[in-house]
Amino acid sequence: MGAAKISATDAALLGLLTRGESSGYDLQREAESSGGLFWAPAKSRIYAVLPQLVARGYATSREVIQTGRPNKQLYKISKAGRAVLQEWLEEPPVFEPERAPLLLKLYFGDLLDPEILIEHVRRARSEAQALKRSLETTPAEARAESMHVDLTVRHGLEWARAMIRWTSSAEQELTARLTAQV
Amino acid sequence: MGAAKISATDAALLGLLTRGESSGYDLQREAESSGGLFWAPAKSRIYAVLPQLVARGYATSREVIQTGRPNKQLYKISKAGRAVLQEWLEEPPVFEPERAPLLLKLYFGDLLDPEILIEHVRRARSEAQALKRSLETTPAEARAESMHVDLTVRHGLEWARAMIRWTSSAEQELTARLTAQV
DNA sequence: ACCACCATGTAACAGGTTACATGATTAA
DNA sequence: TTAATCATGTAACCTGTTACATGGTGGT
Numbered sequence: 001m002g003a004a005k006i007s008a009t010d011a012a013l014l015g016l017l018t019r020g021e022s023s024g025y026d027l028q029r030e031a032e033s034s035g036g037l038f039w040a041p042a043k044s045r046i047y048a049v050l051p052q053l054v055a056r057g058y059a060t061s062r063e064v065i066q067t068g069r070p071n072k073q074l075y076k077i078s079k080a081g082r083a084v085l086q087e088w089l090e091e092p093p094v095f096e097p098e099r100a101p102l103l104l105k106l107y108f109g110d111l112l113d114p115e116i117l118i119e120h121v122r123r124a125r126s127e128a129q130a131l132k133r134s135l136e137t138t139p140a141e142a143r144a145e146s147m148h149v150d151l152t153v154r155h156g157l158e159w160a161r162a163m164i165r166w167t168s169s170a171e172q173e174l175t176a177r178l179t180a181q182v
Numbered sequence: 183m184g185a186a187k188i189s190a191t192d193a194a195l196l197g198l199l200t201r202g203e204s205s206g207y208d209l210q211r212e213a214e215s216s217g218g219l220f221w222a223p224a225k226s227r228i229y230a231v232l233p234q235l236v237a238r239g240y241a242t243s244r245e246v247i248q249t250g251r252p253n254k255q256l257y258k259i260s261k262a263g264r265a266v267l268q269e270w271l272e273e274p275p276v277f278e279p280e281r282a283p284l285l286l287k288l289y290f291g292d293l294l295d296p297e298i299l300i301e302h303v304r305r306a307r308s309e310a311q312a313l314k315r316s317l318e319t320t321p322a323e324a325r326a327e328s329m330h331v332d333l334t335v336r337h338g339l340e341w342a343r344a345m346i347r348w349t350s351s352a353e354q355e356l357t358a359r360l361t362a363q364v
Numbered sequence: 365a366c367c368a369c370c371a372t373g374t375a376a377c378a379g380g381t382t383a384c385a386t387g388a389t390t391a392a
Numbered sequence: 393t394t395a396a397t398c399a400t401g402t403a404a405c406c407t408g409t410t411a412c413a414t415g416g417t418g419g420t
Binding site for chain 3 (some may be wrong): 007011041042044045048066069070
C-alpha cells in the first residue's frame, strides 16, 4: 500500500476535482484561467486522462444528457482518488533548474549572429515584462482569498523579475561587445 | 527550403559536434559536465538521436576500431547539419514560465498538512542554495573564456537567487500562519 | 577482489503535442 | 453571417525515461 503512483497531470486533475464534480471541458477552462501558470496540458490530454482515472478507481463518472447542447461526462473524485492525491502531495517535489531553449541558443552563441542573439534576449525580456504586468494586475481578491494562490502568483513575479534582471544585463553586455567590435 | 525542423536535443548535439568529431559517449560526458545546466538527456536518448541525425544527412559517422576497449562511432557534423542548426538558433525561442510540481503542491496547499508543505518549501530553498553555491564556486576560467558560458551561469545564479528569496518569504508566511493557528 | 571507466545499444513504457472531426446554440 | 461557446474525442507522431545487457582494462 502506498506504492500507487500518479503523474503531476493526474494530480492536477484530481486536485481540481476535490472542488466538485466537473467535466473535462470545465477542467480545461480552469487550467487555462489560472493563466496556465503552473499547469497547462493540451485538452486532448485531459480527455485521455479522465477515463484512466476512472479505470484506476480514482474517480467516477456519470453522463449528463443535455438538450440544446452536447451531453457531457461529469467526473467525481473517489476516496481512493483522494488518498492517492494525498500521497502525491506529500511526496517531496523534484527540484530542477530551468532548461530553456534560450539558454541553449545562448550557450552556442558563437555560432550565431550577435544581433539575432540580442533580439532573442530582448524578446525574452519583453515577454517576462508582460508576464510581470499581468501578474501584478490580476485579481487582488483572488490573492487575498487564498494564501496558497497568492504564493504561486508571487513565485511567478519573483521569477519574472529575475528574468528581467538577467535579460537586461545580458543585453547590455552583448551590445557592448557588439559596438566595441565595430 | 528552410522548413526542416530539429528539436532542442538535435540542436544541442549538433552544436557540440561543431566543436569536433565525437562519440555518443563523449557527448554525454560533455552534457553532464556542464552540470546539466540547460540540457541533460538520458544517454539512451543520445544513442538514439545520433543515428537519426546521420539518416537525415545532418552528420556522418565512421567506426573506429579499438583494441583493448570497445569500438566506437565518431560523428561529424555535415554542411546540411550546420545549416539546419543555424536555422534553429535563429528561430526565436519559446518563452514559457516555470511549471514546477512544487507550485502545484502549493496551489493545492489546503489539502495538505501545513508542516509538510513547509518541509517542501524548505527543501526547495536548500536545493536552490546548493545550486547557487555550486555555480559560484565553479570555474572562473571557463566563465572568463566565453561570455556566452558566463551568461548562462549568471542566468542560473539569478534564478537560484529568485528561488531563495521566494522560498524564504513563503516559508515565513506559512510558519506564521501555522503558529497563529495553534 | 572490487569498482570505475570505456562504449553502445535494446525494450518497455510514460507522457505529451498537433491536427482533425462533429455539430447545435447563442451573441455581436 | 460570422464567430464563440459548449462538449468530446481519435490518430499520428514525438520526445523522453528507466532498466537491462555486454565485456575488457586499469587502478586501489
